[in-house]
Amino acid sequence: MSSAEKDSSTLIKVDDDIKSKTFCIIGNPIEHSLSPLIHNASFSYMQLNYSYIAFRVPAEELEDSVQAMRRIGIAGFNVTIPHKVEITRLLDKLSDEAALANSVNTVKNEKGMLVGYNTDIDGIMEPLEKKISNFEGLEVLILGAGGSCRAALVGLARKKNSIGTISIFNRNQDRLNQVIQLGRNLGLNCIPFDIEDSSNLAKVSKNSNLILNTTSIGLHGEKSPITPDFISKNTTVFDIVYKPITTDLIYNAKIAGSQIIFGYEMLLSQGYKAFELWTGLKAPKEIMKKALFGIFGEPQ
Ligand SMILES: NC(=O)c1ccc[n+]([C@@H]2O[C@H](COP(=O)([O-])OP(=O)(O)OC[C@H]3O[C@@H](n4cnc5c(N)ncnc54)[C@H](OP(=O)(O)O)[C@@H]3O)[C@@H](O)[C@H]2O)c1
Structure with a gap:
């Protein structure tokens, strides 16, 4: 972690009682998702004991899956095709912009309440x-x-x-x-x-x-x-x-x-914003980008 990133992360208060947290993405299909790659890289770099998993959730299992995530006290999750609209009626609260868009791609567990945001x-x-x-x-x-x-x-x-x-x-x-x-x-x-x-x-x-x-x-x-x-x-x-x-x-x-x-520029930007919502920390943007492009660098 660079000293600049360390400094900025210590400046922001983290509402973090429990040290170990789990995040996930739900969608169908889900195999193509690169979100686990970028979020696990950011958690590891920031030395957070967090993990991020992908779950395939068919439309007819969405409601049960959200209930299950409530029960296990998941810290947050991303939502992708085809659930972004349907999920809005299963959450406790929506941000103003998510409500305007009637579409949610990021959910944060805020003291037991599932709050929907739209970082797209x-x-x-x-x-x-x-x-x-x-x-x-x-x-x-x-x-x-x-x-x-x-x-x-x-x-x-x-x-x-x-x-x-x-x-x-x-x-x-x-x-x-x-x-x-x-x-x-x-x-x-x-x-x-x-x-x-x-x-x-x-x-x-x-x-x-x-x-x-x-x-x-x-x-x-x-x-x-x-x-x-x-x-x-x-x-x-x-x-x-x-x-x-x-x-x-x-x-x-x-x-x-x-x-x-490029589409990956949106993938990264929505991911930075989700990371910041979930952790209260500044996203390690270069690390997330590097996780995506490895040693070959960004395409031109
Ligand atoms: N870069 C990123 O971070 C990022 C983030 C979100 C989504 N995406 C990508 O963006 C795409 C759309 O996502 P979404 O959530 O907006 O999906 P969505 O709500 O399902 O909307 C899909 C749109 O694509 C149209 N469409 C699909 N196939 C078509 C075809 N063969 N010909 C013409 N129109 C077609 C649909 O038209 P109809 O209304 O006529 O069916 C609809 O307007 C997905 O490929 C997704 O992977 C990328």
């Missing part, structure tokens, strides 16, 4: 704010209308007074209309489009300053509906899918010569 919001906003210095009049295209789109809208609403139009493309029109309503309730100027409407997709895409993929397209090697000729050079392209690192959309953005934000 910071997971999206932190890399965006690193790469985009001015959100004034930013034209945004979002692919997808699921939990991650909801997190993105709540995050972008922090900039609602400067941001331009947000065009959202999705397959399922009911889900699309729900996120459009959420965006408008948050004060954002959102417009719905069918993802199959490729002529509008091309037109909107070429005029966008930010293209954000929140669908799972690319996870199994699927081609992105956004081809290189749909992407302008000055556009920032952010694909939240992190496996493979270079999805078809990221590949297309490289061909177009645009600025790229």
Whole structure:
């Protein structure tokens, strides 16, 4: 541990009666999750006697699983596909932003109460704010209308007074209309489009300053509906899918010569925030990043 990190960790009070704690992630499928890797590395580096495990929990077992975690007094857990929305009704309390998004990816046991947070919001906003210095009049295209789109809208609403139009493309029109309503309730100027409407997709895409993929397209090697000729050079392209690192959309953005934000950047940022919520300590960011990339370093 560097002396700077030691200093910052001792400055913050840790509400830590019990020294040994267990954390986990629940989802289905779960085998692909890299969260155990980054959290166990951070716990070990910070010399915390904590461990983090992955559990496959099918939808029909979610309620029983949450009950079981209450009984064993789990310290906290992450929630991933397909439970982020359903879990909200099984918890005791939600943070304001998790309630707005109606989606939870991080739960903390606060003196026996299970409190839901959404660190995907910071997971999206932190890399965006690193790469985009001015959100004034930013034209945004979002692919997808699921939990991650909801997190993105709540995050972008922090900039609602400067941001331009947000065009959202999705397959399922009911889900699309729900996120459009959420965006408008948050004060954002959102417009719905069918993802199959490729002529509008091309037109909107070429005029966008930010293209954000929140669908799972690319996870199994699927081609992105956004081809290189749909992407302008000055556009920032952010694909939240992190496996493979270079999805078809990221590949297309490289061909177009645009600025790229990888899905792993969100994975790390949401993980830093979860670590800080659970421990009250500053996340050892470099250690978590190193756990992900080992000796090969960060991809460019
Ligand atoms: N980097 C990270 O840290 C991070 C964090 C969270 C999630 N993710 C990744 O982000 C992806 C989405 O997660 P989520 O929680 O938002 O999922 P979700 O709530 O299930 O939403 C999935 C979205 O993807 C769309 N979709 C899926 N397959 C599609 C296809 N073949 N063609 C068109 N649209 C398709 C769905 O459209 P319909 O509504 O039409 O079904 C829906 O809009 C996942 O791959 C997940 O692994 C990454």
